[in-house]
Amino acid sequence: MASISAGQAVIEALGAEGVEYIFGLVGTTTNTMVTALYGRSDMRFLDTRHEEGAAFMAYGYTRASGKPAVCMTTSGPGSINLLTGIALAYKGRAPVVVIAGDVERSKLDRDGAQSFDLVNLFKPVTCLARHAHQTERIPQMLHDAFRAALAGKRGPAFINIPRDLLENQTIDAALARPSSYRPVELRMPGDSDAIRRAAEVLAQAQRPLLLAGGGVIDGEASAEAVALADLLGMALVPSYGHNDAVPNSHALFVGTPGNRGAPEALEAISRADVILALGSRLNQHTTHWNYSTISAKTRIIQVDIDAQEVGRNYAVEVGIVGDAKTVAQQLVQALRAGKQDQRAAWRTEIAALKARRKARLEAEQSLAGDPMMPQRVFPELRKALPADCMVTLDAGIAPGLTYDRLVFELPRTFFNYSGHGGLGMGYAVGLGTKLGRPERPAISIQGDGGFLYTSQEINTAVRHRIPLVSIVLNNSCHGAEKAQQQRHFDARYVGVDLINPRFDRLAEVYGARGFYVTRPQDIAETVSAALKLDGPSVIEIPVAEYFPAAAKLPGGAAGH
Numbered sequence: 314m315a316s317i318s319a320g321q322a323v324i325e326a327l328g329a330e331g332v333e334y335i336f337g338l339v340g341t342t343t344n345t346m347v348t349a350l351y352g353r354s355d356m357r358f359l360d361t362r363h364e365e366g367a368a369f370m371a372y373g374y375t376r377a378s379g380k381p382a383v384c385m386t387t388s389g390p391g392s393i394n395l396l397t398g399i400a401l402a403y404k405g406r407a408p409v410v411v412i413a414g415d416v417e418r419s420k421l422d423r424d425g426a427q428s429f430d431l432v433n434l435f436k437p438v439t440c441l442a443r444h445a446h447q448t449e450r451i452p453q454m455l456h457d458a459f460r461a462a463l464a465g466k467r468g469p470a471f472i473n474i475p476r477d478l479l480e481n482q483t484i485d486a487a488l489a490r491p492s493s494y495r496p497v498e499l500r501m502p503g504d505s506d507a508i509r510r511a512a513e514v515l516a517q518a519q520r521p522l523l524l525a526g527g528g529v530i531d532g533e534a535s536a537e538a539v540a541l542a543d544l545l546g547m548a549l550v551p552s553y554g555h556n557d558a559v560p561n562s563h564a565l566f567v568g569t570p571g572n573r574g575a576p577e578a579l580e581a582i583s584r585a586d587v588i589l590a591l592g593s594r595l596n597q598h599t600t601h602w603n604y605s606t607i608s609a610k611t612r613i614i615q616v617d618i619d620a621q622e623v624g625r626n627y628a629v630e631v632g633i634v635g636d637a638k639t640v641a642q643q644l645v646q647a648l649r650a651g652k653q654d655q656r657a658a659w660r661t662e663i664a665a666l667k668a669r670r671k672a673r674l675e676a677e678q679s680l681a682g683d684p685m686m687p688q689r690v691f692p693e694l695r696k697a698l699p700a701d702c703m704v705t706l707d708a709g710i711a712p713g714l715t716y717d718r719l720v721f722e723l724p725r726t727f728f729n730y731s732g733h734g735g736l737g738m739g740y741a742v743g744l745g746t747k748l749g750r751p752e753r754p755a756i757s758i759q760g761d762g763g764f765l766y767t768s769q770e771i772n773t774a775v776r777h778r779i780p781l782v783s784i785v786l787n788n789s790c791h792g793a794e795k796a797q798q799q800r801h802f803d804a805r806y807v808g809v810d811l812i813n814p815r816f817d818r819l820a821e822v823y824g825a826r827g828f829y830v831t832r833p834q835d836i837a838e839t840v841s842a843a844l845k846l847d848g849p850s851v852i853e854i855p856v857a858e859y860f861p862a863a864a865k866l867p868g869g870a871a872g873h
């Protein structure tokens with residue numbers, strides 16, 4: 314058997330997985346691997362200006378494409394800089410495989426230069442975190458990493474490789490097919506008895522509601538969820554953060570719940586007598602984990618690929634372990650056999666909630682103010698964004714208005730902080746989504762606070778020609794926190810007011826296109842023009858401060 318350099322063997326193993334990009338930043342410990350990419354056209358080192366940007370881009374790439382992503386970074390601080398983004402991938406169920414170079418084995422555990430216990434640092438935010446000890450086992454460890462990253466509800470995996478295992482070392486060149494070391498199709502049906510009991514509960518329901526969670530997106534179950542809702546006249550509500558789980562134009566779609574969502578969706582949830590939580594863990598923002606939104610009398614059927622999630626936050630009437638698509642198909646089949654009630658009264662109620670939401674959002678078109686109220690931006694965005702446009706949100710109060718205001722028709726078009734809550738992820742995650750799905754238009758929406766966290770990645774976007782349209786809603790403050798200080802701390806403002814550069818000019822300095830829009834009537838046209846460019850652009854829109862009436866105390870249910 315021919316031998317190849319160990320660094321090359323790592324790259325070949327990634328090639329066998331169909332990896333297109335390795336997101337990272339160079340360092341001495343990874344040069345054995347990175348240089349093996351020289352001259353390759355099927356795989357590119359996507360070098361960022363900070364490792365955090367690499368982790369965020371990897372997250373965006375895998376969430377948009379559904380394919381695993383890879384990060385490669387060097388020992389100590391280089392890999393530590395990934396942590397925030399990898400924690401996001403952990404919360405967002407994203408298969409990101411991290412390959413970290415480490416100092417040589419003889420220098421480990423001696424407080425040496427750039428030497429830290431990376432495996433233990435990454436353990437709480439990964440599904441697998443391991444240290445390589447033997448050159449020959451490196452391919453096997455990579456297989457373990459991909460298997461762990463893609464199993465169950467998915468997540469990041471971390472492999473730490475001391476540099477002496479790679480330098481001047483060779484390895485057997487034999488390549489394994491992914492299907493030989495990990496399942497490539499994970500379709501797990503629900504237990505037939507549980508399906509029968511769930512179908513009985515659903516058939517008896519008067520006001521059934523389908524809560525479509527992240528498992529509907531990852532399990533590609535949108536069409537099956539809609540078929541089930543159509544069959545039973547179920548209200549369709551995505552769980553918080555997963556607006557793209559079901560088509561928002563559907564007649565039974567109400568809106569997204571949560572503090573940033575539609576009150577009409579919360580009303581639908583509280584009115585439902587049966588909730589089918591499909592691929593949903595009934596997350597905190599959707600439900601508050603109490604009976605303030607969900608009625609204590611409501612019967613809950615929960616479907617999740619991970620048995621650990623079933624019954625975790627609420628007592629369930631029926632718990633089903635299985636993949637969302639297969640279980641939804643099983644339920645449709647079980648229920649088609651019987652005659653289905655059309656639930657005319659419930660359908661009328663759903664239509665009324667929808668109409669109320671529509672009127673509420675349309676009224677925002679007449680909001681006046683200079684600078685404009687941030688809500689005023691959204692009717693204009695609705696005009697400009699194509700149905701397949703991918704939208705990435707940062708944290709912050711103005712970007713958060715998106716949850717209730719933009720329309721999503723296709724899965725894998727909406728990306729946000731996924732329960733991680735880290736400000737500053739929006740821009741680089743948005744860049745990753747565009748690489749993951751280049752045929753779809755992509756925008757990111759962030760505030761002035763969030764944008765400057767990773768704005769240095771405009772340079773990455775320019776160098777790699779990534780045509781992301783980035784919209785900065787500039788209220789010259791950390792608005793979400795200013796709202797808290799105004800409401801709960803007698804407006805004693807500390808650390809919340811900002812003085813910013815002009816973001817459009819910043820973009821131009823980096824070599825990207827910049828736009829500055831002050832009038833609502835210019836927004837749609839500018840966004841449409843920016844979406845036609847073949848390189849990155851930044852659109853700054855000055856907006857007013859906005860203090861929502863319902864801001865909650867820190868540590869309470871409000872989240873941003």
Ligand SMILES: Cc1ncc(C[n+]2csc(CCOP(=O)(O)OP(=O)(O)O)c2C)c(N)n1
Nearest residue numbers: 709710711735736760761762763791792793
């Ligand atoms: C990493 C991180 N640091 C701090 C916070 C707390 N935080 C949440 S929103 C916010 C302000 C966001 O400001 P900006 O991006 O300008 O958006 P705005 O709220 O003004 O619309 C801060 C500091 C956080 N969520 N994440």
Ligand SMILES: [Mg+2]
Nearest residue numbers: 760761790792
């Ligand atoms: Mg702000």
